[in-house]
Amino acid sequence: MESAPPARKHPEADISRIAPWRWLPPLAAAALGLWGLERGGSMWRDESVTWQAAHRPLGGLWELLGQVDAVHGLYYLLMHGVFAVWDAAGLPGGLPGGGLWALRLPSVVATALAAAGVAAVGHRLAGERAGLIAGLAYAVAPPVQMYAQEGRSYALVAAAVVWATYLMLRERWVAYAGVLLLGCWLHEFAVLALPAHGFAARRSRGWRRSAGAVAAGLLPLALVSARQAQQQLGWLGRPSWQDWAAYGLAAAAALLLARGASAPRELVRVALPLALLPPGLLLAVSLVHPWYVDRYVLYALAGLALLAGARLGAARGPLPWLLVAALLVPFGWWSAWLRTPESRKDDVLAVAAAVRERARPGDAVLFLPSRRREWLLSSPRVYGSLRDLALERSPAASRSLQGTERPAPEIRAALLEADRVVALLDPAGQPVDGNPGEAVKRQTLVSSFDLCSVTEVRGARVAVFARPGGCP
Known part of the structure; x- marks a missing residue:
C-alpha cells in the first residue's frame, strides 16, 4: 500500500499562520548578517567583480554576459537594480561604507528567508520544536554566516532551493518549478537539488513534470555557460584531500543524525539527500571536469540543519545540549573571525x-x-x-x-x-x-x-x- 506523501504529514504547518517562534530563525539570521557587515571596510576580489559588473550599463552588461560570467547574469542584473535604487534614494554609494551595505544586504535578506524556509520545512515534517531548532541551526552555521555577508549569489540560491523544497512538500508544482528555476538561473549548480528532491517525491508525477520544466528552462543558460566553462572555471583544479575530508565529515554527521527512531522517516527522506547528493555529485563530476567549490552547493547545509533540528527536537536529557554548548565556543570564534578582512583571500x-x-x-x-x-x-x-x-x-x-x-x-x-x-x-x-x-x-x-x-x-x-x- 502506497504511503502518504510527506506534504500531508502536518497540514497545520501553514506559513499563513505565523506563530511568534517562527520569527526567531530569520531574525537570528538577519542579526548575524548585519553584525560586522562591512568586515572592517574590506572587499575581496569576487565581490569586486560583482560591483564592477553591476555598475555597467545594461547594454554593456548584456555584452559582457555574452562573453563570460553568464552563470551570474541574473544576479548581476538584480544587483544592477539594487545599486540603481540605492543611488536614487540618495544613500551613500561609494566604497567603502554605503556601497558595501548595498553590495551585501541582498545576501543578508536571502539568508534570513532561507532560515525561515528551513524552519518551515522542519515544522512540516517533524513539528514546531524541530523546525525552530533547524532554522536556528542553519542561521548560526559559520559557512552560512560567511555567505550571508558576501556580495555574491550563493545565499540567494540557498534561499530559492530551501523554499522550493517547502513548495515540493506542499505539492505546489508550478510554484516549485518557478522558484527552483529562479535558483538555477542565479547559479546553475542549483540544479543538483533536483536529484535530491527526487528521493522525496519519487512517486509524484507532478514532481517529474516540474523537474522537466526546470531542466528545459535552464537549458538556454546551460548552453551559453558551457561555451564559457573553460574561461569561467579553468582556474579550478581537481578536489583536494581537504575537500574530500570536509565532505566526509559532513556526510558522517548527516548519517549519524539520521539514525534511530528520533528522526522522522519523512524528514530523513528529504534532508539526507539534500545534505549528501549535491556536493557528492559535484565532487564526482570534478574528477573529470574540475568544477567543485563548496560555496556552489551551500544549500546542502539546509539538509544538515534539518537533521540536527529533528534529532535535537526529540532529544531527552542534558547530553545533546551539552554537546551543542561545546560547539558554540568554536562557532563563536569562527563567527568573529568571519567579520575580519583576514577571512577572505584578499582585500x-x-x-x-x-x-x-x-x-x-x-x-x-x-x-x-x-x-x-x-x-x-x-x-x-x-x-x-x-x-x-x-x-x-x-x-x-x-x-x-x-x-x-x-x-x-x-x-x-x-x-x-x-x-x-x-x-x-x-x-x-x-x-x-x-x-x-x-x-x-x-x-x-x-x-x-x-x-x-x-x-x-x-x-x-x-x-x-x-x-x-x-x-x-
Missing part, C-alpha cells in the same frame, strides 16, 4: 589604499598577472590616476571583466619608456603565469628597473620599481 580596497599611498603623479601601473586588474577596477579614482602600460582594450571595450592586454613586445616597449612602475603582484610563492606577456613583464622589471619597495597587503603585494638610480 581589493586595501590594495587600492596601498597604491594610493605609494603612487606619484605620472606613475605607471602593471598587473602580474593581468587578471589582478580587478584589484583596482572597483577603485576607479585610484586606477584612473595611473597609466596602465599593458592594457590594450578596457574591460568595457573588450566586453570582458579585466580587459585585454597588448602583445609581449609592445608591453616591453611601453615598460622601457616608464620611469616608475607600481606593480601589483600575487603573494610570494604563488604559481606564475607562463604566457609571453606575463613573462616579459617579469623579465623587464628585473633587468631594467630597481625594486624600491614591497608592501604586503592581504592576498597581494604592491611593489614600486624605478629606473636605476630613481629610488628615493
